[in-house]
């Protein structure tokens with residue numbers, strides 16, 4: 001089992017750090033399909049660079065290494081108990097070496113187990129098959145895109161689309177709606193797995209299982225093949241674009257599966273996966289524990305790293321360098337679309353910290369400061385110094401109930417995250433003089449590179465992702481998507497995509 005444990009560690013490392021070829025092809029195609037100089041084209045260039053950096057650094061593509069979910073097939077007679085033990089050991093080891101972020105949190109106490117083990121984590125499903133070797137598939141699906149999963153119970157009334165009945169056309173509407181409701185918050189452009197039927201539990205399992213299909217396969221069910229092709233063509237007309245910035249590519253893959261249902265139920269379950277679609281698999285010799293071959297690694301696909309073609313001069317975004325702490329005057333001069341380069345100190349803060357700061361003081365002075373919605377992967381060296389191994393943004397909307405109050409209470413001038421925030425925050429940005437900056441979700445290596453030094457940390461009791469890390473950064477680039485003058489790119493994209501969604505209300509599959 002020692003060799004099997006090593007093979008599992010190799011699988012986890014590969015999954016977290018190397019994006020499979022079929023996913024690369026889809027992202028390269030999106031990059032080529034995006035208009036030069038647009039925010040989406042620039043974001044895709046950053047994403048491509050990040051994918052290459054992760055491969056070269058053998059470090060996580062995205063800091064959120066998700067809920068490790070294993071689907072395993074074993075020959076009859078293989079010892080599944082021993083295999084499970086070896087997998088758990090490999091998960092612990094991968095966490096120690098920074099290939100996985102400690103992601104297993106006690107739901108009642110909030111305590112992070114620190115090693116990715118805990119009640120229900122990781123997820124491991126075994127099944128037997130007739131072959132004489134084992135197959136272990138792994139998906140690392142992050143929390144932000146998991147939050148955008150959605151389940152419909154038909155018949156239903158869907159905003160923009162009207163009535164969705166218990167038929168193929170009703171299913172079509174659900175899937176389009178699922179893409180619309182994700183906006184940029186699951187780090188679009190995304191991949192979706194759809195499960196038709198089952199019950200609430202098995203429907204979601206079927207949806208997630210679809211994500212193990214290759215992006216370029218063709219559904220053996222003719223009706224579903226047609227539906228998949230239809231969705232790929234039309235979901236991209238919604239114009240949500242990379243990170244919700246608007247653009248030509250919103251969806252990179254759509255895979256639909258079907259199972260029988262109960263007479264009374266008709267579920268359509270959708271599993272949304274971000275562009276950082278980390279799934280891999282290995283065939284393993286059960287006698288030696290050695291990897292025979294990788295399942296999703298049959299060709300070498302290089303990322304398209306051609307520099308994005310510059311926009312014409314009048315479209316060129318302004319680039320403004322800001323040194324933290326930032327003055328109100330500087331912030332008021334910014335507008336949606338500006339690119340901001342930040343130097344100086346920033347502080348990470350996400351769910352636990354925002355909740356805490358509502359009725360406590362902050363251990364550091366945040367006046368003029370920058371808050372980064374980020375839960376990094378951190379490793380401590382032998383001298384006891386912390387290093388940032390992966391540090392992309394997290395979905396900001398979760399902080400919507402707190403953010404406006406916290407901006408005002410502590411004098412914060414810039415909030416960095418992804419996916420945008422709501423009306424309450426937008427109002428506070430205007431009242432206080434602050435901006436929301438959208439960083440590229442999943443670009444964890446790209447941002448880790450600008451983190452020059454870890455100045456300190458507070459609230460380690462919240463666990464590594466939720467702690468407040470004080471970071472000195474140089475050249476941290478982000479886009480102003482909500483300014484202090486009441487403008488929000490997110491509100492605009494949501495509005496136009498909702499209007500476009502209504503174009504799909506007429507029946508297509510009769």
Ligand SMILES: O=C(O)C[C@H](O)C(=O)O
Pocket residue numbers: 063064142143144145185186187374375392393394395396441
């Ligand atoms: O937890 C994180 O770091 C990010 C999360 O996956 C998200 O998309 O919000």
Ligand code: SF4
Pocket residue numbers: 062063064065141142143144145185186187274275276392393394395441442443
């Ligand atoms: S931050 Fe974005 S890329 Fe990373 S796991 Fe979350 S949704 Fe995926």
